[in-house]
Amino acid sequence: MMSEKQRILVVDDEERIRRLLKMYLEKEGFHIEEAEDGEIAVQKALEEDYELILLDVMLPGIDGVEVCERIRQHKSTPIIMLTAKGEEANRVQGFEVGADDYVVKPFSPREVIYRVKAILRRSSTTAYLSKETMTNNSIVFEHLVIEHDAHRVTVDGVEISLTPKEYELLHFLSSAPDKVYSREDLLRDVWNYEFFGDLRTVDTHVKRLREKLNRISPEAANMITTVWGVGYKLEVPK
Known part of the structure; x- marks a missing residue:
């Protein structure tokens, strides 16, 4: 059928x-x-x-x-x-x-x-998750939980609404905590751009994502860190 x-x-x-x-x-x-x-x-x-x-x-x-x-x-x-x-x-x-x-x-x-x-191509969002970063297909931090099967994000226990691309960006950064990605990396791996794309696309989505997280938890928002001259990473508080 x-x-x-x-x-x-x-x-x-x-x-x-x-x-x-x-x-x-x-x-x-x-x-x-x-x-x-x-x-x-x-x-x-x-x-x-x-x-x-x-x-x-x-x-x-x-x-x-x-x-x-x-x-x-x-x-x-x-x-x-x-x-x-x-x-x-x-x-x-x-x-x-x-x-x-x-x-x-x-x-x-x-x-x-x-x-x-x-x-x-939704299935591609699971490709960059390693076994070490998954617990029942969830990524868990102190102020932030991403349940990938349900495409659900909770911040300090409060579920937030993200667009598909905001979710993919957060999920991608969270799957490799403390790893720095350039804007070009993110355009390639999250947006699937190879040869074209405006770098400000990344900046705008990061800004929107931080704003949504910050409404519930400044601690969660501050995890998305700008590495000046390089790009972005999701930083886990020590």
């Missing part, structure tokens, strides 16, 4: 772009639904369950940044933003409200497929 196709919502006001993405993604075995403006996108995203949303920044009515923000208030569905060159401010805003990735227009359909598959 064939497994059910993974569903992706494509949001763009240009029909030719929706049609192009639909054609290429359907060839890869995905089921595609479309929305041509922000209001329809929010309605569909909240009423239906999608594996991923491809979301254009510049939309009539409410823009992609606001769409992302509204969705994030209720759901953690992975979101890839589609941005035109020169829309850097929108891209940063997108990350700040919880987007997981972005693709710059004009884009190669092959790059979009690569991004989509990278985000959906």
Whole structure:
């Protein structure tokens, strides 16, 4: 029996772009639904369950940044933003409200497929866990517990809501405490970028992650340490 196709919502006001993405993604075995403006996108995203949303920044009515923000208030569905060159401010805003990735227009359909598959490749998040760092597939620190099977993070006993990429970043850093990773390392291993990607993507996600941890526990937030001139690590208090 064939497994059910993974569903992706494509949001763009240009029909030719929706049609192009639909054609290429359907060839890869995905089921595609479309929305041509922000209001329809929010309605569909909240009423239906999608594996991923491809979301254009510049939309009539409410823009992609606001769409992302509204969705994030209720759901953690992975979101890839589609941005035109020169829309850097929108891209940063997108990350700040919880987007997981972005693709710059004009884009190669092959790059979009690569991004989509990278985000959906959930099984890869277990590859960097060693037996020494796992207890019943959980990573346990004094102020922070990550239950990987359930994708659950608790901070001083309080469960917090993270986007898929925030979770992957925290899980990756936590799996090798005190190891320093450069931004390039993190783009490669967490975002699956090989040759492209904005280093500020990492900085923005680290900032959001710290803010969420800090609301419950400054001690947990302070575990994510900046190593100036190098990158980041998760530091275990001695």
